[in-house]
Amino acid sequence: MTDSALLDRPLDATALIADMGARARDAARILAATPTGRKSAALLAAARHLRATVATILAANGEDVAAGEANGLSGAMLDRLRLDDKRLEGIATALEAVAALPDPVGRVIDESERPNGMKLSRVRVPLGVVGIIYESRPNVTADAGALGLMAGNAVILRGGSEAIRTSRAIHAALVAGLAEAGLPEDAIQLVPTTDRAAVGAMLKAAGLIDIIIPRGGKSLVARVQDEARVPVLAHLDGINHLYIDAAADPAKAEALAVNAKMRRTGICGATETLLIDRAFPAPGRLVAALLDAGCEVRGDVAAQALDTRALPATAGDWDTEYLDAICSVAIVDGVVGATAHIARHGSHHTDAIVTEDATTAERFLAEVDSAIVMWNASTQFADGGEFGLGAEIGISTGRLHARGPVALEGLTTYKWLVRGTGQVRP
Amino acid sequence: MTDSALLDRPLDATALIADMGARARDAARILAATPTGRKSAALLAAARHLRATVATILAANGEDVAAGEANGLSGAMLDRLRLDDKRLEGIATALEAVAALPDPVGRVIDESERPNGMKLSRVRVPLGVVGIIYESRPNVTADAGALGLMAGNAVILRGGSEAIRTSRAIHAALVAGLAEAGLPEDAIQLVPTTDRAAVGAMLKAAGLIDIIIPRGGKSLVARVQDEARVPVLAHLDGINHLYIDAAADPAKAEALAVNAKMRRTGICGATETLLIDRAFPAPGRLVAALLDAGCEVRGDVAAQALDTRALPATAGDWDTEYLDAICSVAIVDGVVGATAHIARHGSHHTDAIVTEDATTAERFLAEVDSAIVMWNASTQFADGGEFGLGAEIGISTGRLHARGPVALEGLTTYKWLVRGTGQVRP
Structure with a gap:
């Protein structure tokens, strides 16, 4: 034939x-x-x-x-x-x-x-x-x-x-x-x-x-x-969040934000929304680092004010998987604000916290209901190979049978x- | 209200x-x-x-x-x-x-x-x-x-x-x-x-x-x-089989057949079909024991010939979950015949072999594709409590997430x- x-x-x-x-x-x-x-x-x-x-x-x-x-x-x-x-x-x-x-x-x-x-x-x-x-x-x-x-x-x-x-x-x-x-x-x-x-x-x-x-x-x-x-x-969207806590190391936070968003923007483990604790001391450098790396930044009012190059976010941005060099940025009130934002807008794929405070980190790990929850690591690691599983057939965002890679x-x-x-x- | x-x-x-x-x-x-x-x-x-x-x-x-x-x-x-x-x-x-x-x-x-x-x-x-x-x-x-x-x-x-x-x-x-x-x-x-x-x-x-x-x-x-x-x-039918191998201990076989079928006929772990190896030496006593216990027996030609009280089985019997004091009985050619019958008519719930031959038993355990496969035990044990799990919410006959109790x-x-x-x- x-x-x-x-x-x-x-x-x-x-x-x-x-x-x-x-x-x-x-x-x-x-x-x-x-x-x-x-x-x-x-x-x-x-x-x-x-x-x-x-x-x-x-x-x-x-x-x-x-x-x-x-x-x-x-x-x-x-x-x-x-x-x-x-x-x-x-x-x-x-x-x-x-x-x-x-x-x-x-x-x-x-x-x-x-x-x-x-x-x-x-x-x-x-x-x-x-x-x-x-x-x-x-x-x-x-x-x-x-x-x-x-x-x-x-x-x-x-x-x-x-x-x-x-x-x-x-x-x-x-x-x-x-x-x-x-x-x-x-x-x-x-x-x-x-x-x-x-x-x-x-x-x-x-x-x-x-x-x-x-x-x-x-x-x-x-x-x-x-x-x-x-x-x-099921393998659905990765609307992934990186949350920078007040107790984050600023250098680690900057490196993780740029890597999590920009290493490869088209993979499902890429970060789409950056959440910054209102008490984090160096938010401006964080946003500038993303912009300098060629990322479009769409911020809420407080985040947009951090850099003149930032654009305003619309309501739809928080629910968008860009798979592109675009990042929505919101200022939140601590880990409680971050987990509430993730519960409302996340897709249960991969979310991460950056902090040097172990108690805050463990709280985030426990409360965020996603297939993969990370502490001080880039969301781009959400991958079966990186997890040591060998190749993966996909990343499950469903809750039954298998979850994650x-x-x-x-x-x-x-x-x-x-x-x-x-x-x-x- | x-x-x-x-x-x-x-x-x-x-x-x-x-x-x-x-x-x-x-x-x-x-x-x-x-x-x-x-x-x-x-x-x-x-x-x-x-x-x-x-x-x-x-x-x-x-x-x-x-x-x-x-x-x-x-x-x-x-x-x-x-x-x-x-x-x-x-x-x-x-x-x-x-x-x-x-x-x-x-x-x-x-x-x-x-x-x-x-x-x-x-x-x-x-x-x-x-x-x-x-x-x-x-x-x-x-x-x-x-x-x-x-x-x-x-x-x-x-x-x-x-x-x-x-x-x-x-x-x-x-x-x-x-x-x-x-x-x-x-x-x-x-x-x-x-x-x-x-x-x-x-x-x-x-x-x-x-x-x-x-x-x-x-x-x-x-x-x-x-x-x-x-x-x-999913929790589907339990069309369960008890297979009596040539190398079965006749006393165990009789006790297991009566218990697996008759202890409680309305539960999903009850045996519905008895498969008897053509080489098993005492098939007549087995069928008689079921009849004596008040069970209606519906046999294929060879099984019906074992006891005058046995009725003929129709094609539909092999695919029927009676949940009642009725047992279909087929004579099969060894473990190969038994596993083939189970693959064709079973519901992937619980199936058991009775034999003193460990090699035959392990073959049955490996080849039968059911949630629960047993050797020298009554199918009536198919139950979360009996498995030491505490109470059960059901017995899954699906293949994903959870299988069995x-x-x-x-x-x-x-x-x-x-x-x-x-x-x-x-």
């Missing part, structure tokens, strides 16, 4: 996903009992196949980029889409890194023995069939497929139409790796159509797909959360094992 | 739940920081108030029972609804038992230190606002309210209309306990109307309610799963705490 046949042919999306789901379930049964070494071997082989097919992948990517240019994709989207030797080597290296991660499957969470002699244990097992819905970043095809597989799951990937040729070429390397390791090729499937109806069918595939993980912008995540009848690992463990569940000697219940 | 005013007045269900949800969120913020002792004190006080208001509660219950009789409720439903001194004492004792459980909030799940000196920890925190939707068992009002509170959550209870007067009287005792301990009365709220629109509003209250736990029959659970835009802790830990989530000394991300 040629690419264009796959792209164009009409199909019954529900039947397609039902078929893919059934094959994924069969593969998942095998993967659940597959030893670590064989999963690693498949990923190492996939990295080899990826390197061996660089020319093919780059040619496919070139077609995607040309189509994207013809369709008027933005420069930022084209940049995310475009691969080169270096980026492809990064994808291969990432596959090898996942292959080296400790396998969560089989890990004993806890054990106990009942008075009647029954032995109980909770043991980690794969989630089952994981659906990943993403946009134009071709590396997600490799990353998400690898993480899902390493946790013992079958994966159904549905990538954005802009990257479909690239995704297919990368997927072929993954499948070659699976085959080389003697694992079922259905362990990592790529939805063969760009028809958006396939997304809808995945979202409704309860019983076929155990969890959907959306990776992409707000409109994708919103559609997924709105339509899904399958559990979703989701890596291999978040792609597993557990079961209870009971070993008895014939006990009957009285 | 009189009872009848509450029962009858028309209302805007969405506005009602929005108001209850906002008040619950405020209460949840306080509860998240409430020490164990005060939560326990509230429950101990609630038990006292329950005992002090026995007459009021029994009078309310009498009205519910009379209304139920007038409305033609079945005998089984009336029995579940009816309270007496002994049952109420059981409810009070259960409150005291929850008050004595170890508090999961604040427990450190894991800790690590990064090469840059940042200290990471994952700490258990309450889920937030928990919605419980249940039917006519009045004890759920106390049990679910207590468990939710002890895990630091605000709870919104929506009980069945048949028990509304009883639930209100029990709820009053809980609220008196909260007040006595200085905790917000909104920590445990009871939806004041029996209008079914309130259930729909709860199911759609994303952002207001963090998790919905349905406790009831299939139609309730199906409605919840169909309509919910809030995450649901859900007790206090399942009513919590975690957050990541990062303690640094000014680290910025390179």
Whole structure:
């Protein structure tokens, strides 16, 4: 079947996903009992196949980029889409890194023995069939497929139409790796159509797909959360706050504010709002440092007064994830004012306090209801790799199952094992 | 406001739940920081108030029972609804038992230190606002309210209309306990109307309610799963299997089969299907033991031939949760046949093997994909109390967040705490 046949042919999306789901379930049964070494071997082989097919992948990517240019994709989207030797080597290296991660499957969470002699244990097992819905970043095809597989799951990937040729070429390397390791090729499937109806069918595939993980912008995540009848690992906005307490070290505060906001402005761990304690002695230098670093500052009345270059914030600013070199700045009354602002405007992603006062810091850590709460560290560290988890499949802002960076463990569940000697219940 | 005013007045269900949800969120913020002792004190006080208001509660219950009789409720439903001194004492004792459980909030799940000196920890925190939707068992009002509170959550209870007067009287005792301990009365709220629109509003209250736990029959659970835009802790059928391996001890097998099926036939941990290895030497005695215990046996051709009293099974029997003194019996080819039957017909709740062969047992434990998998123990042990967890809010047959018996830990989530000394991300 040629690419264009796959792209164009009409199909019954529900039947397609039902078929893919059934094959994924069969593969998942095998993967659940597959030893670590064989999963690693498949990923190492996939990295080899990826390197061996660089020319093919780059040619496919070139077609995607040309189509994207013809369709008027933005420069930022084209940049995310475009691969080169270096980026492809990064994808291969990432596959090898996942292959080296400790396998969560089989890990004993806890054990106990009942008075009647029954032995109980909770043991980690794969989630089952994981659906990943993403946009134009071709590396997600490799990353998400690898993480899902390493946790013992079958994966159904549905990538954005802009990257479909690239995704297919990368997927072929993954499948070659699976085959080389003697694992079922259905362990990592790529939805063969760009028809958006396939997304809808995945979202409704309860019983076929155990969890959907959306990776992409707000409109994708919103559609997924709105339509899904399958559990979703939510990944919402990062409206993150950095609070500078009266007892903050001014030099640390300045370095942390500039890093948290400006190191990379487009990642979900970037700070969006700076909160400054009214009693902090050097607020002007803080705001000036951001402005000097090229950041637009939008302040409340008190913050705007700190620097003539600062603009006034509007009410909407406090609820905005800029993902850009823009920072809203508010002056608050101590840790109580900061936590109240965060409770009202935060998105439960990552929030941080800068202070040398341990009591104030612990109060902030306890009271802020976010997936990640930091003391004297940059919010830009909100990342599975930085947390030592290896690669991450996303950062969950939901409260169930997994919260914060989701890596291999978040792609597993557990079961209870009971070993008895014939006990009957009285 | 009189009872009848509450029962009858028309209302805007969405506005009602929005108001209850906002008040619950405020209460949840306080509860998240409430020490164990005060939560326990509230429950101990609630038990006292329950005992002090026995007459009021029994009078309310009498009205519910009379209304139920007038409305033609079945005998089984009336029995579940009816309270007496002994049952109420059981409810009070259960409150005291929850008050004595170890508090999961604040427990450190894991800790690590990064090469840059940042200290990471994952700490258990309450889920937030928990919605419980249940039917006519009045004890759920106390049990679910207590468990939710002890895990630091605000709870919104929506009980069945048949028990509304009883639930209100029990709820009053809980609220008196909260007040006595200085905790917000909104920590445990009871939806004041029996209008079914309130259930729909709860199911759609994303952002207001963090998790919905349905406790009831299939139609309730199906409605919840169909309509919910809030995450649901699913509690589906228990189509549980007991597999008697060739290497089973015949006496143990007989005792386990009778206990697993017949001890209490109406609980979700009851065995529904007996699978007998074709090579098991004493299958006839097994079937006879069930029949002698008053169980109807519906066998496949081979099983039916074991006893003249056995009836033929139809195709639907293998997918049926009888919750009654009926057992389907199939003859299978060893552990492979048993696990294949379970994969096809099971509900991922609880399945067990009886064998003296440890290798076969471990294979069964590894391959059966159910929340609870047992070796030489009765499936009737599938219960949070029997597992040493204290009371349970339900048994989850879903794969995310919590699986199997859900007790206090399942009513919590975690957050990541990062303690640094000014680290910025390179």
